[in-house]
Amino acid sequence: MADFYSAVDTAIRNQESLIITYETDEDAALALLPEADELRLADPFTAKVVFVKMPATPWGAYNEAYQLIDCTWDGKPCIYPVRLLVDGDVGLMIGRELWGNPKKFGTIEFYRESSLLQCTGERPRGNRIVTAIMHPDTPIEVPTVNMDVLGFRVIPNPEDPSTFSLAELLINTLRVTTTAAWAGQGSLLFNDPSDLDPWYKLPVRKVISSVFTVSDVDTGERAKIVKRY
Template identity: 30%
Template sequence: MTVTPPREDTATAGLSASDLRRAMPVTAPLYGEPPFYYRGSQTMMIAYRTRADALGRHLPPGLRPLGDEPIVTAMISDYRFSTFGPYRECGFLAEVELTDDEGTKRRGIYVPYIYVTSEPPLAGGRELWGYSKKLAHIEMGQEADVVWATLSRPEPVRLLTAVLKIDRPAEPAEFEDVPVFSLRVIPSTDPGRYPTDVAQLVETRFPVTPRTAPDGMTEAWFGTTASIAFDVPTAVDPVHTLPVLDVLGGYYGTFDAVLHPGQIVRTYT
C-alpha cells in the first residue's frame, strides 16, 4: 500500500501580493531587487562645464542647473562584477539643484543620457528609476599613461571620445556621495482618460568608493590633461546638446559602489 500526501492545488492559486512587487512583467523579470552591488569596477570620469540653458531644457519641474555654467561628468565604467551581471556603462551626470515643496534647496545629480551594454541594467534602470538607458557599444582601454573610452550607437556612429592622462593619486575625499535624481514616467494605456499613469521625480544614492591597495594607497588617479569630444552629432542620441565649454580634468581607477532603492520626492499630476 502506498500513501500519497495531500498536495496543495497551486494551479489556481494565482499571484500573491509579494509577486506584484517584483520586476515588470512579474512572470519575466530581468533583474532582482535593489540594492545592486558593484565590485572592482574600472571607471573613468571626465568633468566639464556646459551652458545652463542647454542643461535646463533636459530638466523636469523642481530641478534647475547649478550655476551659470553647471558641471557635467561623463562617467564611463567597465562593471566587471555587479548583481546586474557584468556590463559597461556611459552616463552624463549633470549638477543640479532641487527645490522641494517646502522651499528647501539641495544639490544633486541628474542623468539626462545614459547607455549600457546589457539588458538587465537597461530594464532595471528604466523601470525602477526612469533612467534614460539605451543599449550601445562602449569601449575602454589604456595605453601608457593615457586612458580612453568611446561610445557608439549604432556601432559605426561614434557619439563620444574621451581621453585622460593620469597625473597623480586621488584622495577618497574627492569623491562625493550626493543624491541622484531621475524622472520616472509610465505612459497611459488609456490616454483619453488618464494622460500619464506615473510621473515621479525619484531620488536615489549611488556612492562610488575608490578601492585601497594593500600598501594603503587609493586605487584612483587624477589627471588635469583630458579631452572629451562629441564626434558625430545625431538627433537620435543628442548627447552633443550638453556642449563642452571647458574641460576640468578627470579620474580613473578601481571602484566599488552600491545602487540604493531610492524614494519618490515629487509626483507630477
C-alpha cells in the same frame, strides 16, 4: 520578480570609472531638467560624461556611459542623468524601470595604449557619439560619499498620448567607496552629431577635471519618490 528586486539592494565591486567634468551652456542644461521648485542647476553650470566598467555585479559584467547634469535638490548636491548607454539587459531594465534613468543599448569600449585611456560610446555600433581620452598620472584621495542620483520615471497613457499613466521624480542614493583614484589631463569630444542621441546639445565649453577611479558602489536603500506629476 523577487530576484529582480532583490538584486537592486546589493553592491558593485571594483567599478572602474573615467569621469570628465565640464562647463556647459545654462539654457541647454535647463531645457533638460524636469520642472520642480526644489531643483536647481549647480553654479557654475557643469555637466559630466562618465564611462563605467562593471566587472562584478549580481547580474553580470557590463559597461555604461552617462551624460549627467550637476544640480541641487532642495539645496543638496545631486546629479541628473540625461543620456545613458548600456550593453547589459538587466542593467538597462533596473535603471529604466526602477530608477527612471533613460538608458539605451549601445556599445561602450575601453582602450589602453601606453599611458593613455580612451573610452568611446557608439549607437549603433560604428556610429561614434562620444570619445573621452585621459592621461591618469597623479594619485589622489577621494572620500567615501553618498551620491544622490535623480531619475524621472514616466509611463505613457495608452488611452491618451497627451497624458501619462505615471510620472515621478525620484532620488536614488548610492554609497561610493573609492579605493584608488588618479587625476590628469583629459579631453572630451562629441563625434557624430545625431538628433537620435543628441549628446552634443549639452556642449563642452571647458573641461574642468578628468579623474579615473576604482570604486565599490552600494545601492543601499531603495529610491525615494520626491515628486509626482
